[in-house]
Every structure is written in C-alpha cells, then in structure tokens.
Amino acid sequence: MIETTTWKHNFTNYANLENINPNKQQQLQIFQPLPCKKIRLQLNNLFDEVPLKIEQLEIYSTPTDRKLVTLNGQTSFEIEPRLIEWSDWIDLDMRDNSFLSIEITSPNKTIHSLGMTISNDLVKTEDRTIQEPKYFFGVSAIQVQTNQEYERIAFFGDSLTNQGNYSAPLALSLESEFHCMTANFGISGNRILHPGHSTSQWSTSFGEAGFTRFDHMIANYQPNIVVFMEGINDLLHPGTGAPIDELPTAQAIVKAVKLLKLKCKKHDITFVPMTITPAKGNINGGVNGWSDKKEALRLAVNKELLKMPHIIDVASLVADGDRLKADFDCGDHVHFSTDGGKKVAKYIQEQLIRKRMI
Incomplete structure (x- = not known):
C-alpha cells in the first residue's frame, strides 16, 4: 500500500493570537478526494513552547461511524513542543469527494501553531463567515492508504x-x-x-x-x-x-x-x-x-x-x-x-x- 497525502496546509507561528480555543473544542471538516479504508492525521505543535494536550480526537465521514484517533495506542495524548507527529492508522470507510469531520477536545486555550483559511471550500470551520480569517489547530495534514500513486x-x-x-x-x-x-x-x-x-x-x-x-x-x-x-x-x-x-x-x-x-x-x-x-x-x-x-x-x-x-x-x-x-x-x-x-x-x-x- 502507498501512503498518499490527500490534504496538507501550512502551519505557522501566530504568536500574537491568544485564547484561540476558548471552548476547549474544535470542529473541522476537510475535503477528501479519495476513498479509503485506513487514514491517519498529522498532529502539529511546531511553534509552541508547551505540549498540545489532546483529551480526545474523533473523526467520522458519517455521524454513525465515529472513530477515536490514537497516538501510540492512546486515546488521550500530548504532542511535545516543536514537534510534528503522525497518529496511528485508523480504520475508517470513506467514499471519494466527501468531507472528513474532525472533533478535537483540548484544554489548551492559547495555541500558536495554527493554520489559517478564508475560503470555505477545502477546510470548513465552525465559523464560515465569508472573507473572514479562520484559524485552526492540531491537524495539518491527512494521509490515506492507496494502491496507486497520484x-x-x-x-x-x-x-x-x-x-x-x-x-x-x-x-x-x-x-x-x-x-x-x-x-x-x-x-x-x-x-x-x-x-x-x-x-x-x-x-x-x-x-x-x-x-x-x-x-x-x-x-x-x-x-x-x-x-x-x-x-x-x-x-x-x-x-x-x-x-x-x-x-x-x-x-x-x-x-x-x-x-x-x-x-x-x-x-x-x-x-x-x-x-x-x-x-x-x-x-x-x-x-x-x-x-x-x-x-x-x-x-x-x-x-x-x-x-x-x-x-x-x-x-x-x-x-x-x-x-x-x-x-x-x-x-x-x-x-x-x-x-x-x-x-x-x-x-x-x-x-x-x-x-x-x-
């Protein structure tokens, strides 16, 4: 099987932003072009000086098929400062050209390792206000297992x-x-x-x-x-x-x-x-x-x-x-x-x- 990156978004250091996660939970939807049976997430804490604590990370393509994402077999984990890590491979049935829903529960309210989007086409955050910047944390890339190169x-x-x-x-x-x-x-x-x-x-x-x-x-x-x-x-x-x-x-x-x-x-x-x-x-x-x-x-x-x-x-x-x-x-x-x-x-x-x- 080939590990294929189906989505990747550059994170950078938004050191001036505070309290980016006030509700201790983030919901994302990210477009996925390929069908898959196995999927993993890139977890990003590249620009912070404290661990990114993940109490729970859940993904699903349909609300009835929710899966917990693990790191080294653990459903609750930390990403150490200045590091990027890949989660374990997770079994998940996804059809092509659909959106993967991601729910992250984290006690970290201030997080500086962030992605930003204005468009709502590929990355959908809870706030979908047109022409307003939307910041998101935690997940900076997605990979699936495929049988061919793209x-x-x-x-x-x-x-x-x-x-x-x-x-x-x-x-x-x-x-x-x-x-x-x-x-x-x-x-x-x-x-x-x-x-x-x-x-x-x-x-x-x-x-x-x-x-x-x-x-x-x-x-x-x-x-x-x-x-x-x-x-x-x-x-x-x-x-x-x-x-x-x-x-x-x-x-x-x-x-x-x-x-x-x-x-x-x-x-x-x-x-x-x-x-x-x-x-x-x-x-x-x-x-x-x-x-x-x-x-x-x-x-x-x-x-x-x-x-x-x-x-x-x-x-x-x-x-x-x-x-x-x-x-x-x-x-x-x-x-x-x-x-x-x-x-x-x-x-x-x-x-x-x-x-x-x-």
Missing part, C-alpha cells in the same frame, strides 16, 4: 495562496476532476527574499524567506508540480513595517525565481510561476503600501517572468493598470475576493490544461 501539486506563495480564495477552489477541482492531490504551502506575509521581521503584530507568522522554505517543501512533499505565486510582499512590506532598504531590485526577484525553477528541475518538478499582481491603494501599517517605484519594479519583474516556460500571467487577468480590477478585489486592493478568486482558479486550471500539465 500526481502531487503544491501551491506555494503568500497570503494570496494561504487564504485559499483561488487555491482552494482550484484544488477542489483538480482533486475531484483530475485526481491530483494538492497541498497549500502559502504563508500570509511571506516574502521570497527576507524572513518575517517587521513592526507588524503579525511578524512572527510571516515565516522564513520563501527562497529557503522552498527547499523544505520539496523535501517533505516531493511534488510533481509547483504552482508559485509570490513576490508581492517583497514590494509591499518595505517601508510599511519592514525597512525600506529591503526593497529589492527587479533583478534580485527574477534571479531568485529562476533559481527556484532550477531547484525544481533538479528534482524533475514542473515549476509554474505566476506574474505579480498590483496593489495600488493598499494601506499597510497605516501608510500607503504602493508607490510608482514599486509598480515600476512589478512591471520589470513581470516582463522577465513572462519569458519563462510554463508562466501563467495572472496579472493580466486581474489588473487594471496598477490596481486590481474591482471584481477581483476583496476591498484591501491586494487580496482576491471570493468570487474573484474563483475566476482566478478557473483561469489557472484552463492554462494548466492548455499547457498540457494536467
């Missing part, structure tokens, strides 16, 4: 990827229609060239530089395709929380993206970069996040990226000059709206098909 697609990027407004509906379609497994490696606030260090209260959650964490993604997930959408924060953050002298040249961003492509080539991975979308009108840290200089850098970067093989020009779809078109803009002039994200997802899928990558 193509793996990693979505790598910043908040545009992490929030899921384009990546989640795209993943849902690729998984259900094309039987590709996907994983979300987006981190809000992430930059290609610099780790998270900023006056922003969210600084610790921005993660290490995308250029270095890319290596961890390749090693841990071993994707066949990487859909890459990053670079806007390299322009947006300098002068709005990060030092203005960290504003890179266009050549530096292009060189980094090309080196990421070479890393993929070394591992026989297809690298699919996206052009950088605009952000005029965004207020970041109380000041204007965009400028004519930043827009000129974006255009210069995109001009070079468009020469790369497999490039998908998302910017041409969503941009009206130096700003997002209204029907793609969630309101902050950087991020996609729910409906706009679905249009982006459809466009990327069409391009992947046209370029014969799926």
Whole structure:
C-alpha cells in the first residue's frame, strides 16, 4: 500500500493570537478526494513552547461511524513542543469527494501553531463567515492508504495562496476532476527574499524567506508540480513595517525565481510561476503600501517572468493598470475576493490544461 497525502496546509507561528480555543473544542471538516479504508492525521505543535494536550480526537465521514484517533495506542495524548507527529492508522470507510469531520477536545486555550483559511471550500470551520480569517489547530495534514500513486501539486506563495480564495477552489477541482492531490504551502506575509521581521503584530507568522522554505517543501512533499505565486510582499512590506532598504531590485526577484525553477528541475518538478499582481491603494501599517517605484519594479519583474516556460500571467487577468480590477478585489486592493478568486482558479486550471500539465 502507498501512503498518499490527500490534504496538507501550512502551519505557522501566530504568536500574537491568544485564547484561540476558548471552548476547549474544535470542529473541522476537510475535503477528501479519495476513498479509503485506513487514514491517519498529522498532529502539529511546531511553534509552541508547551505540549498540545489532546483529551480526545474523533473523526467520522458519517455521524454513525465515529472513530477515536490514537497516538501510540492512546486515546488521550500530548504532542511535545516543536514537534510534528503522525497518529496511528485508523480504520475508517470513506467514499471519494466527501468531507472528513474532525472533533478535537483540548484544554489548551492559547495555541500558536495554527493554520489559517478564508475560503470555505477545502477546510470548513465552525465559523464560515465569508472573507473572514479562520484559524485552526492540531491537524495539518491527512494521509490515506492507496494502491496507486497520484500526481502531487503544491501551491506555494503568500497570503494570496494561504487564504485559499483561488487555491482552494482550484484544488477542489483538480482533486475531484483530475485526481491530483494538492497541498497549500502559502504563508500570509511571506516574502521570497527576507524572513518575517517587521513592526507588524503579525511578524512572527510571516515565516522564513520563501527562497529557503522552498527547499523544505520539496523535501517533505516531493511534488510533481509547483504552482508559485509570490513576490508581492517583497514590494509591499518595505517601508510599511519592514525597512525600506529591503526593497529589492527587479533583478534580485527574477534571479531568485529562476533559481527556484532550477531547484525544481533538479528534482524533475514542473515549476509554474505566476506574474505579480498590483496593489495600488493598499494601506499597510497605516501608510500607503504602493508607490510608482514599486509598480515600476512589478512591471520589470513581470516582463522577465513572462519569458519563462510554463508562466501563467495572472496579472493580466486581474489588473487594471496598477490596481486590481474591482471584481477581483476583496476591498484591501491586494487580496482576491471570493468570487474573484474563483475566476482566478478557473483561469489557472484552463492554462494548466492548455499547457498540457494536467
């Protein structure tokens, strides 16, 4: 049997969030594209300094078929600080293209190792308010046992990827229609060239530089395709929380993206970069996040990226000059709206098909 990852979502360090689990219980529903008889969960406490205590972890595909998840045979257990562990394999009958329900009972009220989503397509939390961030803890990946290999697609990027407004509906379609497994490696606030260090209260959650964490993604997930959408924060953050002298040249961003492509080539991975979308009108840290200089850098970067093989020009779809078109803009002039994200997802899928990558 083959251990196949059917869902994976990047966790990061939300050190500024307190009392994330006030009711001592969390309920999740996570889309599962494959039928299975055995399943296990990745349990994540990577960024906390205290054990994550699990009093009970229950999963089910139907309310009448509930199963307790165990770790080393125990139904109550702890995940030690700075660790990720896999649960025991659990017998569970699941049909394809269904949602796995997960209920976690934990006395930990403050937990900093968290995933975040805005989309409700792949991960459903109790709060399903449209366009609001939803944080979840404990489970960062799911594996099932299968008889065959499936193509793996990693979505790598910043908040545009992490929030899921384009990546989640795209993943849902690729998984259900094309039987590709996907994983979300987006981190809000992430930059290609610099780790998270900023006056922003969210600084610790921005993660290490995308250029270095890319290596961890390749090693841990071993994707066949990487859909890459990053670079806007390299322009947006300098002068709005990060030092203005960290504003890179266009050549530096292009060189980094090309080196990421070479890393993929070394591992026989297809690298699919996206052009950088605009952000005029965004207020970041109380000041204007965009400028004519930043827009000129974006255009210069995109001009070079468009020469790369497999490039998908998302910017041409969503941009009206130096700003997002209204029907793609969630309101902050950087991020996609729910409906706009679905249009982006459809466009990327069409391009992947046209370029014969799926």
